[in-house]
Each structure stands twice: as structure tokens, then as C-alpha cells.
Amino acid sequence: xxxxxxxxxxxxxxxxxxxxxxxxxxxxxxxxxxxxxxxxxxxxxxxxxxxxxxxxxxxxxxxxxxxxxxxxxxxxxxxxxxxxxxxxxxxxxxxxxxxxxxxxxxxxxxx
Amino acid sequence: xxxxxxxxxxxxxxxxxxxxxxxxxxxxxxxxxxxxxxxxxxxxxxxxxxxxxxxxxxxxxxxxxxxxxxxxxxxxxxxxxxxxxxxxxxxxxxxxxxxxxxxxxxxxxxxxxxxx
Numbered sequence: 001x002x003x004x005x006x007x008x009x010x011x012x013x014x015x016x017x018x019x020x021x022x023x024x025x026x027x028x029x030x031x032x033x034x035x036x037x038x039x040x041x042x043x044x045x046x047x048x049x050x051x052x053x054x055x056x057x058x059x060x061x062x063x064x065x066x067x068x069x070x071x072x073x074x075x076x077x078x079x080x081x082x083x084x085x086x087x088x089x090x091x092x093x094x095x096x097x098x099x100x101x102x103x104x105x106x107x108x109x110x111x
Numbered sequence: 112x113x114x115x116x117x118x119x120x121x122x123x124x125x126x127x128x129x130x131x132x133x134x135x136x137x138x139x140x141x142x143x144x145x146x147x148x149x150x151x152x153x154x155x156x157x158x159x160x161x162x163x164x165x166x167x168x169x170x171x172x173x174x175x176x177x178x179x180x181x182x183x184x185x186x187x188x189x190x191x192x193x194x195x196x197x198x199x200x201x202x203x204x205x206x207x208x209x210x211x212x213x214x215x216x217x218x219x220x221x222x223x224x225x226x227x
Contacts (some may be wrong), residue, residue, distance in 0.1 A: 021196050030214065031214040033214060035216075035218075040114075040218055041221055042203060042218035042219050042220045042221050043154075043203070043205075043216075043218040044218070045216060045217065045218075048214050048215055050214075053178070057191075086208065087152070088153060092213075092214050097148075097215075098144075098156055098169070099156070099216065101153045101154040101155075102153060103152075103153045104153050
């Protein structure tokens with residue numbers, strides 16, 4: 001399967017702490033995206049990082065990409081209860097025409 | 112960007128029946144996709160909806176079971192045919208708004224389907 005793997009599968013932290021989620025994938029990519037999903041609703045696009053980028057920031061989000069290790073991480077700083085959701089990485093593979101979603105990390109932020 | 116609506120938002124259906132899910136976008140978009148998300152799982156791509164032609168199905172999904180239409184650049188339907196309890200899932204429509212936004216998908220709110 002081309003599906004990426006994410007770890008941890010679940011993460012529980014206190015409000016104000018940082019949350020780090022990791023994603024690994026299997027073949028060369030054009031880009032990698034992170035999405036958030038609240039309570040089984042539609043996904044919301046958070047950030048896209050291209051294969052020639054190493055780090056990207058958006059507000060409290062920081063994404064890194066290491067193409068040599070075929071991995072990415074999403075850091076959420078100063079977490080809030082409203083950040084409670086499932087987070088998915090997704091990759092557009094080189095030469096492919098579809099996006100492959102990882103298994104997801106369920107984040108629970110306790111107030 | 113794109114704003115997407117789906118109808119119905121949820122439904123409970125009897126096995127053997129069919130359900131058609133509608134996806135409406137507020138602007139013309141380049142690509143439209145249909146995903147299935149089984150309880151507690153990740154997203155699995157069912158097919159790419161092609162405007163004016165047959166959809167492109169992923170391995171494990173066939174047109175007889177999941178017929179798809181896309182008559183124009185803002186609308187698509189997915190039908191789940193001859194349903195069984197194994198079809199109970201969330202069905203999600205997504206779009207790539209333009210060539211400039213390849214890599215960014217916008218998702219509809221999903222349709223929760225329960226088959227009894």
C-alpha cells in the first residue's frame with residue numbers, strides 16, 4: 001500500500017502544551033499536505049509543503065519535511081481545546097494523479 | 112478556494128436499496144473526487160469524477176456499485192447501489208479548485224450513511 005503512516009495514532013495533551021505528529025511515506029512526492037478533521041466532518045486543509053521545501057509555518061503550525069527520510073512532522077504550538085481533532089497527512093506522489101492519505105492522528109487537548 | 116455542499120448530510124437506508132449523494136461547488140473547479148471514510152479510518156479514494164465523461168475508478172471500486180456523474184464543472188453525484196451494511200461510511204466530495212492550487216483539496220462536510 002502507498003498509504004503513509006502517522007504516529008502517534010492518538011495523542012492527549014494539556015492545553016498550552018505543544019503537539020507533534022509525524023508522517024512517513026514510501027515513494028517520491030511532489031508535495032505533502034496536512035488536514036484537520038473535526039468529529040467525522042469534512043477535512044480542512046491546513047498547510048502544503050513542496051518537495052523542495054524543508055520547513056513551513058502558518059500561525060501556530062510548523063511543518064517540516066525530510067525527503068531523505070521520507071517523513072514530515074506537524075507541530076502545533078500552545079495547543080487549545082479547539083485543536084482537538086484528527087490530523088491527516090496526505091501526499092501527491094511523483095508521476096501519480098491522486099492524493100494518498102495517511103492513517104491519521106487523533107489529538108485530544110484537555111482544557 | 113471553494114465552498115462545497117453535500118446532500119444529504121446523513122441517511123439511514125435499508126440493505127438492497129440505493130442512495131444518491133449530491134455535491135455542489137460554488138465555483139467551477141478543475142477536479143472533483145469522491146472518498147469513503149469508514150468508521151475510525153482514513154480516507155480512501157473511490158474515483159475521480161470527470162466532467163462529461165466516465166469517472167476514473169480506483170482499484171476495488173466499480174462503476175456498477177458506485178456510479179458517478181459530473182454533468183458540469185460545479186456538480187457531481189455519487190450513487191451507492193445495492194447497499195449492504197459494509198457500505199456504512201462517511202462519503203466525502205472534494206475538489207481541486209484550479210491548476211494553481213494542485214495539491215490543495217477542499218472538502219464537503221460529508222454524508223454519513225448507515226445501512227441496516
